[in-house]
Amino acid sequence: MEKFDVIVIGAGLAGLAAAYTLAEAGAEVLVLEKGDYPGAKNVTGGRIYLNPVRDLFPALWEKAPVERPIVHEQVALMARDRSLTVSYTGDELKGPEANSYSILRAKFDRWLAQQAEKKGAMIINKTRVDELIIEDGKVIGVRAGGDELGADVVIAADGVLALTSQLAGLRGPLDPKHFAVGFKEIIELDRGIIEDRFGLEGDEGAARLFMGEVTRGKFGGGFLYTNKASLSLGIVVGVHDLTDRAPAVQAPALLDEFKLRPEIVKLISGGQTVEYSAHLIPEGGLKTMGRLYGDGILAAGDAAGLAMNIGVTVRGMEYALASGYYAAQAVLKARESGDFSAEGLKVYQQLLNDSFVMKDFQSFRDAPQVLDYPPLFEHLPELAGSIMKDLYAVPAGPKERIYPSLRRYLTVKEIWDLIKLGRRMMKI
Amino acid sequence: MSEIMNLKAKLGLDVFKPYAEPHITIKAGMEKHHLLKRAVLVCPAGLYSENAGGEVELSIDGCLECGTCLVACGSEVLEWHYPQGGSGVQFRFG
Numbered sequence: 001m002e003k004f005d006v007i008v009i010g011a012g013l014a015g016l017a018a019a020y021t022l023a024e025a026g027a028e029v030l031v032l033e034k035g036d037y038p039g040a041k042n043v044t045g046g047r048i049y050l051n052p053v054r055d056l057f058p059a060l061w062e063k064a065p066v067e068r069p070i071v072h073e074q075v076a077l078m079a080r081d082r083s084l085t086v087s088y089t090g091d092e093l094k095g096p097e098a099n100s101y102s103i104l105r106a107k108f109d110r111w112l113a114q115q116a117e118k119k120g121a122m123i124i125n126k127t128r129v130d131e132l133i134i135e136d137g138k139v140i141g142v143r144a145g146g147d148e149l150g151a152d153v154v155i156a157a158d159g160v161l162a163l164t165s166q167l168a169g170l171r172g173p174l175d176p177k178h179f180a181v182g183f184k185e186i187i188e189l190d191r192g193i194i195e196d197r198f199g200l201e202g203d204e205g206a207a208r209l210f211m212g213e214v215t216r217g218k219f220g221g222g223f224l225y226t227n228k229a230s231l232s233l234g235i236v237v238g239v240h241d242l243t244d245r246a247p248a249v250q251a252p253a254l255l256d257e258f259k260l261r262p263e264i265v266k267l268i269s270g271g272q273t274v275e276y277s278a279h280l281i282p283e284g285g286l287k288t289m290g291r292l293y294g295d296g297i298l299a300a301g302d303a304a305g306l307a308m309n310i311g312v313t314v315r316g317m318e319y320a321l322a323s324g325y326y327a328a329q330a331v332l333k334a335r336e337s338g339d340f341s342a343e344g345l346k347v348y349q350q351l352l353n354d355s356f357v358m359k360d361f362q363s364f365r366d367a368p369q370v371l372d373y374p375p376l377f378e379h380l381p382e383l384a385g386s387i388m389k390d391l392y393a394v395p396a397g398p399k400e401r402i403y404p405s406l407r408r409y410l411t412v413k414e415i416w417d418l419i420k421l422g423r424r425m426m427k428i
Numbered sequence: 429m430s431e432i433m434n435l436k437a438k439l440g441l442d443v444f445k446p447y448a449e450p451h452i453t454i455k456a457g458m459e460k461h462h463l464l465k466r467a468v469l470v471c472p473a474g475l476y477s478e479n480a481g482g483e484v485e486l487s488i489d490g491c492l493e494c495g496t497c498l499v500a501c502g503s504e505v506l507e508w509h510y511p512q513g514g515s516g517v518q519f520r521f522g
């Protein structure tokens with residue numbers, strides 16, 4: 001059996017970050033990827049928040065093929081017949097080190113793989129890992145495409161389904177309550193039109209989020225990000241809400257209806273859809289994470305459950321990059337002692353605990369339960385829309401005083417519900 | 429521009445490489461299982477449908493490999509694998 005220092009399963013962000021870091025330190029690392037090229041199977045919304053990971057890979061970012069720095073933010077509460085939008089822009093979003101950047105994974109992952117290869121990592125595409133080789137409870141390699149390949153450590157960076165982690169006993173079966181499905185279209189549109197339509201200066205970008213009717217009140221929302229010469233337009237919706245919360249609706253219909261909304265029609269007009277993709281997102285947070293390491297194995301990125309949705313920010317990519325980096329650091333530490341058992345690898349947990357990764361997951365550990373609150377998605381957008389309608393209306397006859405019309409919507413029960421919502425929100 | 433693009437046409441925009449064999453199948457005898465009905469709602473590619481006899485059918489061409497059917501229905505009713513390396517969907521944007 002051919003043997004490597006480290007085998008990484010999956011050339012996504014977590015796997016490539018691990019491979020880059022390990023190769024840079026001189027370890028012999030093999031990455032196995034089932035797609036035709038890194039990124040061929042990977043989907044995000046999306047935008048990447050680079051600030052937390054700039055220092056982990058200082059040499060990478062200057063030439064990174066991101067799309068546009070996001071300097072215009074909007075979030076819309078979408079009621080059936082109207083919507084209320086909040087816009088935000090500010091100097092802090094701009095500058096050479098912007099808060100977030102839109103990104104297309106097929107392009108980005110391929111580039112990151114090249115950077116890892118330059119450091120000496122070996123990446124083999126078109127190769128699916130079928131099984132782990134486990135001896136006396138310790139992972140000692142993988143079976144892939146009929147070959148047996150050995151390693152001191154296997155890094156499971158195989159994404160949200162965590163199939164490898166399940167094989168290694170780090171995680172149990174997946175619960176639909178802890179996952180959302182995202183599906184989106186890439187809509188090509190002339191750069192100049194994008195910039196005019198979204199009020200952007202040159203390379204600047206915009207992000208728009210929509211909640212409420214867009215998911216028929218189910219947990220989730222719609223998103224639109226501007227890329228250089230295309231838009232990413234899609235929906236994220238909780239899997240459990242899709243199967244169990246009325247009204248019953250087939251997922252693809254939500255995107256079709258979204259595209260017919262007047263708010264959206266104008267933005268995508270003249271564009272050409274060139275790709276349709278879908279992917280799951282782990283959203284259960286800290287309480288559903290499972291174990292991150294075992295004998296001869298570490299899990300990183302989505303495979304470790306390291307993504308979170310706290311409303312206006314969906315984050316997973318920087319956690320994937322950082323956990324890949326710390327997994328590599330843990331392996332390098334274990335090499336010093338030659339102990340690749342769980343005992344030798346547990347430093348990984350410590351490294352993550354001391355970093356922004358686990359600090360964030362601790363801070364936002366209640367977010368999944370707090371946000372799993374139907375009125376937030378069903379009722380609040382309708383309420384906000386109705387209040388706006390009456391505030392702005394000038395009817396043919398006399399206009400009603402503002403206070404009584406507000407009170408029609410804001411009954412005692414309604415106000416009490418809002419207070420309860422506020423209390424829930426205090427946990428995140 | 430504002431007419432709805434049919435799902436098959438949308439999937440037709442993607443690059444798919446042929447599989448040697450279907451990578452997801454409904455386990456024998458499970459076609460009418462209540463858990464399987466969830467797949468009809470969640471599959472973003474609309475590949476599951478329920479026939480007149482109450483059986484759920486899957487037509488695998490166009491699978492985006494998202495795994496949502498597996499998480500929604502579970503491995504009790506579905507035999508679920510990723511396709512062999514080098515086959516299945518290959519995103520150009522992602």
Ligand SMILES: Cc1cc2nc3c(=O)[nH]c(=O)nc-3n(C[C@H](O)[C@H](O)[C@H](O)COP(=O)(O)OP(=O)(O)OC[C@H]3O[C@@H](n4cnc5c(N)ncnc54)[C@H](O)[C@@H]3O)c2cc1C
Pocket residue numbers: 009010011012013014015032033034035038039041042043044045046047048049127128129130157158159160181182183184234235236278279280281300301302303306307314315316317318320510
């Ligand atoms: C619609 C949507 C919107 C999102 N929006 C955002 C956002 O705006 N910001 C953000 O930060 N995050 C966002 N996320 C989350 C983010 O995309 C993920 O957290 C991130 O991509 C995880 O990276 P990863 O490297 O862990 O996994 P992946 O990118 O999934 O990589 C896993 C890799 O492993 C490979 N693989 C799997 N199994 C095998 C096997 N058996 N053999 C060989 N290879 C294998 C896969 O082909 C893949 O290349 C979003 C996700 C979705 C779906």
Ligand code: SF4
Pocket residue numbers: 278452470471472473474475490491492493494495496497498
């Ligand atoms: S993996 Fe996704 S696209 Fe494929 S059949 Fe299942 S739900 Fe549909």
